[in-house]
Amino acid sequence: MSSGFNLDPTENMLxxxxxxxxxxxxxxxxVVMKYDETQEFPFPIMKKLAELGFLxxxxxxxxxxxxxxPLEFTVMIEEIxxxxxxxxxxxxxxxxxxxxxxFMFANESQKKKYLPDLCSGKKIGGWGxxxxxxxxxxxxxxxTAVKNGKTWTLNGNKNxxxxxxxxxxxxxxxxxxxxxxxxxxxxxxxxxxxKGFSVGKKxxxxxxxxxxxxxxxxxxxxxxxxxxxxxxxxxxxQALQVLDSGRIGIAALSVGIAQGSLDASVxxxxxxxxxxxxxxxxxxxxxxxxxxxxxIEAARLLTRKAAFLKQEGKDINLAAAQAKYFASxxxxxxxxxxxxxxxxxxxxKEFPVEKFYRDxxxxxIGEGTSEVQKMVIARKVLE
Amino acid sequence: xxxxxxxxxxxxxxxxxxxxxxxxxxxxxxxxxxxxxDPTGINYMLNPYDEFAVEEGLKLKEKFGGExxxxxxxGDSHKDTLRKALAxxxxxxxxxxxxxxxDSFSLAQSLAEYAKEYSPEIILFxxxxxxxxxAQVGGLVAEMLNLPSISVVxxxxxxxxxxxxxxxxxxxxxxxxxxxxxxxxxxxxLNTPRYPSLKGIMDAKRKPIEEKTVTANSPKIEVIALRKPxxxxxxxxxxxxxxxxxxxVRLLHEEAKVI
Numbered sequence: 001m002s003s004g005f006n007l008d009p010t011e012n013m014l015x016x017x018x019x020x021x022x023x024x025x026x027x028x029x030x031v032v033m034k035y036d037e038t039q040e041f042p043f044p045i046m047k048k049l050a051e052l053g054f055l056x057x058x059x060x061x062x063x064x065x066x067x068x069x070p071l072e073f074t075v076m077i078e079e080i081x082x083x084x085x086x087x088x089x090x091x092x093x094x095x096x097x098x099x100x101x102x103f104m105f106a107n108e109s110q111k112k113k114y115l116p117d118l119c120s121g122k123k124i125g126g127w128g129x130x131x132x133x134x135x136x137x138x139x140x141x142x143x144t145a146v147k148n149g150k151t152w153t154l155n156g157n158k159n160x161x162x163x164x165x166x167x168x169x170x171x172x173x174x175x176x177x178x179x180x181x182x183x184x185x186x187x188x189x190x191x192x193x194x195k196g197f198s199v200g201k202k203x204x205x206x207x208x209x210x211x212x213x214x215x216x217x218x219x220x221x222x223x224x225x226x227x228x229x230x231x232x233x234x235x236x237x238q239a240l241q242v243l244d245s246g247r248i249g250i251a252a253l254s255v256g257i258a259q260g261s262l263d264a265s266v267x268x269x270x271x272x273x274x275x276x277x278x279x280x281x282x283x284x285x286x287x288x289x290x291x292x293x294x295x296i297e298a299a300r301l302l303t304r305k306a307a308f309l310k311q312e313g314k315d316i317n318l319a320a321a322q323a324k325y326f327a328s329x330x331x332x333x334x335x336x337x338x339x340x341x342x343x344x345x346x347x348x349k350e351f352p353v354e355k356f357y358r359d360x361x362x363x364x365i366g367e368g369t370s371e372v373q374k375m376v377i378a379r380k381v382l383e
Numbered sequence: 384x385x386x387x388x389x390x391x392x393x394x395x396x397x398x399x400x401x402x403x404x405x406x407x408x409x410x411x412x413x414x415x416x417x418x419x420x421d422p423t424g425i426n427y428m429l430n431p432y433d434e435f436a437v438e439e440g441l442k443l444k445e446k447f448g449g450e451x452x453x454x455x456x457x458g459d460s461h462k463d464t465l466r467k468a469l470a471x472x473x474x475x476x477x478x479x480x481x482x483x484x485x486d487s488f489s490l491a492q493s494l495a496e497y498a499k500e501y502s503p504e505i506i507l508f509x510x511x512x513x514x515x516x517x518a519q520v521g522g523l524v525a526e527m528l529n530l531p532s533i534s535v536v537x538x539x540x541x542x543x544x545x546x547x548x549x550x551x552x553x554x555x556x557x558x559x560x561x562x563x564x565x566x567x568x569x570x571x572x573l574n575t576p577r578y579p580s581l582k583g584i585m586d587a588k589r590k591p592i593e594e595k596t597v598t599a600n601s602p603k604i605e606v607i608a609l610r611k612p613x614x615x616x617x618x619x620x621x622x623x624x625x626x627x628x629x630x631x632v633r634l635l636h637e638e639a640k641v642i
Binding site for chain 2: 011012015016018022051052054057061068076
């Protein structure tokens with residue numbers, strides 16, 4: 001039954017917001033730059049987040065999940081991203097891609113086997129679609145899976161995989177029938193412990209540095225046939241739906257970065273004095289803040305609309321692409337303006353906007369570039 | 384001979400009285416009649432000292448088993464704060480419904496009436512609410528119930544019905560012994576309140592908030608006026624090098640009278 005799209009946050013959304021905000025301020029804020037500089041994966045933070053249920057946020061209790069609604073999830077991601085976008089990205093990848101893929105398409109015994117450990121955070125999840133020669137064009141995939149008896153033999157590489165070097169359970173997309181192109185791709189659950197699985201290069205990144213990104217190498221991994229998700233050849237279709245849903249998380253993450261940029265800018269504009277008055281008294285600065293505030297509100301509404309449609313079980317393809325495209329672009333603009341407002345202080349690491357400026361760039365690239373979102377939107381418009 | 388040497392508590396009934404107060408970032412305004420805080424535009428939260436009380440209640444339940452009940456007196460808006468206590472893990476929440484302002488005495492009377500009915504082994508309060516800062520209600524409730532009370536508690540141990548509490552006093556701790564049932568008034572440092580987990584938040588939705596209408600007895604005090612403190616005088620720069628020190632010392636001594 002549809003309850004209608006409500007602009008007021010529910011009591012639960014406010015409680016989730018409060019918990020996420022308090023956690024971010026007290027536990028994350030003090031260590032943000034440490035993990036950014038060392039590019040270490042923040043295991044202690046992830047452990048605490050796991051205890052609070054953040055690693056199984058949207059999944060039912062029977063799998064150890066917290067049972068949050070998609071709307072509550074967007075609030076959670078936004079609050080974490082306001083303080084550390086890279087931790088929010090880890091939560092998006094773990095919840096929104098790997099655990100979601102299993103929850104959406106795996107059979108009951110696969111769910112029972114893998115979801116409880118992912119939801120409790122005992123195991124970290126990763127999701128492998130991208131390869132060196134296939135990013136936006138997933139049809140060019142080269143990783144193969146060949147069936148022999150009761151196992152599939154996987155060979156190939158995956159690139160830019162979030163949690164590549166720290167993950168335990170991966171959803172891997174591989175070509176099972178080259179002749180069928182996109183309909184010849186299948187999804188498998190691959191465990192780190194399987195023979196032939198190895199981690200390649202860990203990337204040294206511009207931003208999102210606390211979120212691990214590595215390549216994966218598969219050398220004759222024997223994957224049991226019961227680890228195929230859904231039917232053979234359905235992998236790519238599954239992946240597109242997982243991405244639709246994951247994009248809502250990326251949109252929420254972008255809104256969080258934009259809001260964090262605005263908050264820091266407002267604070268700075270009220271404190272910083274030039275020519276005998278605060279920056280906030282200059283109309284040029286006010287106009288920047290006004291644009292940021294308005295665009296954030298619009299992006300948040302698009303994001304929540306997409307989450308609402310998901311909650312209602314409706315098609316989210318268009319809404320998620322619009323939310324992700326708009327939110328990531330306005331977040332890039334907001335982070336850029338925030339650095340501009342801070343002047344020289346925006347260019348150094350003592351103020352949070354320097355990190356937002358670096359982190360935000362991934363938002364217009366990951367889980368489908370802005371250009372890919374435009375393709376998705378145009379396809380719907382021209383239908 | 385006393386037979387009941389040890390009080391073997393299998394089910395401990397724990398009562399936490401909590402308050403709904405303006406959050407610490409709110410800039411408070413005085414209401415039109417000049418006697419109360421103006422509630423418009425204020426974000427409210429669970430009183431921080433009461434968070435210590437709730438956390439201690441939950442820890443006692445984890446140790447002894449039993450039930451933790453959170454009770455707040457006020458209007459419907461107090462339900463948000465009760466919901467937070469439920470999300471932290473209390474078993475039941477009760478709203479003693481009366482939106483009218485109360486003085487500490489009439490508030491304590493209603494709370495004591497509820498406590499009498501529920502008859503808990505332990506009643507927990509925060510040391511004060513950060514709105515009006517009276518810091519009286521815990522002690523008053525204990526008196527009304529004829530129970531011992533220990534205030535500004537920073538450490539609490541309960542074994543076999545015996546209570547050992549550390550009180551924060553000037554320059555150290557005072558260690559006091561008592562026995563159940565008791566009123567414990569929490570000070571910062573007693574524990575680190577937990578964040579409500581996401582599961583806790585979802586569970587809270589399923590727990591009911593019981594409502595009871597209560598009426599106030601005549602208050603013992605009347606607020607005549609509430610005013611914001613006067614604005615601070617601007618600072619004075621006496622000089623920028625060592626030659627200004629004698630003048631600075633003179634001003635601190637004669638004008639500011641702080642040395």
